[in-house]
Amino acid sequence: MTADIDFTAFFDATPSPYLVLDRDLVIRYVNPACLRTAGRTEExxxxxxxxxxLPENPGxxxxxxxxxxxxxxxxxxxxEPETVVLERYDLPRPDQPDGFEERWWSVIHTPLxxxxxxxxxxxxQMEDVTAFVHSPRTRQCSMEQAAGMSAELYARARELDRLNQELRQAHAREQQVAVTLQEAMLFVPDLDRHSNIAVRYLPATASLNVCGDWYDVVDLPPDRYAVAVGDVVGHGLSAAAVMGMLRSALSAVIRAIPSPAQALEVLGLYARSVDGAMAATAVKVLIDTRSKLIIYSNAGxxxxxxxxxxxxxxxxDKATDPPLGAREHHVPRPQAGVGYAPGDTLVLYTDGLIERRDEDIDTGIERLSTALAQDQALSPDLLADALLARLDVADGAPDDIALVIIRL
Known part of the structure; x- marks a missing residue:
């Protein structure tokens, strides 16, 4: 028989600090112990x-x-659950608007x-271990000095330090693997033949330098080439693996079917068979240098x-359709064309370049257009760097960024 437990009452009563976050990392519940520890109110x-x-101390x-x-x-x-062992995270002092109080924590994140x-x-779940870290016997301990300490506390301090070092080393190794993987996945052989194209990739600032955004360039001799960018939901190695499969599939399809709409139709059918590919987005453009025409199709x-x-x-924006794999049944995707003049510039990008918290996406697109117009005389490479700087993402953003600039 299942016990009738009031879990809100349980969390309200426990002396351990707990809070609950939603998927957007917005705080939805804080128990009294957490409020006391943080020195804050529910409001x-x-x-x-x-x-x-709870901002980090910028100083x-x-x-x-x-x-x-x-x-x-x-x-x-x-x-999967996550543990952050022995981390310094200073808290703002209510009595000093610009002041912070040094605090050390051991944190456990559990998913529901x-x-x-x-x-x-x-x-x-947070454990405030500041007092323990600041203890003179903790900060200046040799084996002789530790003799007067509680053996259990001393052993715990040494174990926490060892675990923290191992986690940092493992994180560094995983980052190196991730960087190598991303570089291999984003290798574009045909790009070397296009001095008129600049590409940039910036991983999300909180990721392992590997994410789900991608770009591709495919030559279609004698006088056409195709360019694509895409975005897989999520971050990390799993998102990168899905990205690699979708990018490779689209690159192969466009060589056989030089129609952006038909290529995205095939990719959408393929995405339905790939775990993690549902709701991925992509836009494909075909540039015909002889007719000065851009043909495009957009999947979300x-x-x-x-x-x-x-x-x-x-x-x-005249050929926009739902994301890959979003429809239960196959429906042909739309396609549109637009002419261009020599010297025009085409920009493809992912949402990390322009999206900002609590801001309408149209505002971000307008900001992008304004920044482009200010630096249009620059070469594609210089324009790419200037654009990232003007949009304040040169050092990365919360989401990953893929950017392709084409001087037509």
């Missing part, structure tokens, strides 16, 4: 984005925030799945921007 925390409600470093974000994003990606099997909630992706030499921008 300060509930309904707020975690890293806005120290942002490594703690990166580590916590990475832990939370890995949990959303894998559905919804009816669809995906992570719906994250339970964060943001519209490419065509920058004309007079500084005006045109959105390629």
């Amino acid at each position: 300060d925390l509930v309904g707020k984005y975690f890293f806005d409600a 120290i470093h942002d490594e703690a925030e990166r580590n916590l974000k990475a832990s939370l994003l890995r949990l959303l990606d894998t559905g 799945s919804g009816p669809d099997g995906k992570v719906k909630w994250i339970i964060q 992706h943001l519209p490419p921007v065509l920058l004309h030499s007079d500084g005006t921008c045109e959105l390629l």
